[in-house]
Amino acid sequence: MLEVRELVVRYGTATALDGIDLDVAPGEMVALVGANGAGKSTLVNTLSGIVRPAAGRVRLDGRMAQVPEGRQLFATLSVEDNLRLGAWRNQRSRRDPARIYDLFPDLVRLRQQLAGSLSGGQQQMVAVGRALMADPDLLAVDELSLGLAPLVVRDLAAHLAELNRDRGLAVLLIEQETTLAFELCGRGYVLEAGRVVASGPSAELRASPAVAAAYLGGLAPAPTGPADGGDA
Numbered sequence: 001m002l003e004v005r006e007l008v009v010r011y012g013t014a015t016a017l018d019g020i021d022l023d024v025a026p027g028e029m030v031a032l033v034g035a036n037g038a039g040k041s042t043l044v045n046t047l048s049g050i051v052r053p054a055a056g057r058v059r060l061d062g063r064m065a066q067v068p069e070g071r072q073l074f075a076t077l078s079v080e081d082n083l084r085l086g087a088w089r090n091q092r093s094r095r096d097p098a099r100i101y102d103l104f105p106d107l108v109r110l111r112q113q114l115a116g117s118l119s120g121g122q123q124q125m126v127a128v129g130r131a132l133m134a135d136p137d138l139l140a141v142d143e144l145s146l147g148l149a150p151l152v153v154r155d156l157a158a159h160l161a162e163l164n165r166d167r168g169l170a171v172l173l174i175e176q177e178t179t180l181a182f183e184l185c186g187r188g189y190v191l192e193a194g195r196v197v198a199s200g201p202s203a204e205l206r207a208s209p210a211v212a213a214a215y216l217g218g219l220a221p222a223p224t225g226p227a228d229g230g231d232a
């Protein structure tokens, strides 16, 4: 449903994405991991049209909604108004946030509260809910876990997995938390300095030196097997 080919993005003379190929199939959960500055947000912002590519192409069948990095809620609007804003392109009949309250019952009692006064976890619920209000086929989540307690992250991750399983929602999960990303998604991509340096099933990526290298600046994990040939 999403096909990205040879995507190049530049900010002035700096190249942020340098020939990215990436696919998400309908109903798939795909992880995009990489260290700070690798180009993850640039990629998502290009998919959603916020950033214009210098070259390459993006083909998207269906509708994509984005949970932006840092949530970016309207702090002085209520939870309910933030949710409704997610549906501004929908027909009137699909602007009722009731379905989001079914998904996140905790938001019901907060519906009139200003978004700026919520906890980080509550804000992330609203940000996910607002994106879901657009009835997307693909949800791109930029840093689900950012600044949140592990229990809250678990809860949000469980919701995403449920939406994927029950409604066939495709998810592109942008994460620095590789453990979470590879647990939740069957397949993933590792980005380093604007390039895909590894991709494949999460089980393989988890053990991949490329993942460690992307995070530790080129240091591969120490070998776990017996030393080969050395006698020290």
Ligand SMILES: Nc1ncnc2c1ncn2[C@@H]1O[C@H](COP(=O)(O)OP(=O)(O)OP(=O)(O)O)[C@@H](O)[C@H]1O
Binding pocket: 011, 014, 016, 034, 035, 036, 037, 038, 039, 040, 041, 042, 043, 069, 176
């Ligand atoms: N608006 C911008 N103008 C100039 N350079 C930018 C802009 N946005 C991002 N960059 C640069 O592009 C590169 C990729 O940044 P990006 O935010 O996409 O990385 P990221 O992987 O999402 O990082 P993080 O995990 O820290 O959010 C970085 O070198 C960054 O400094």
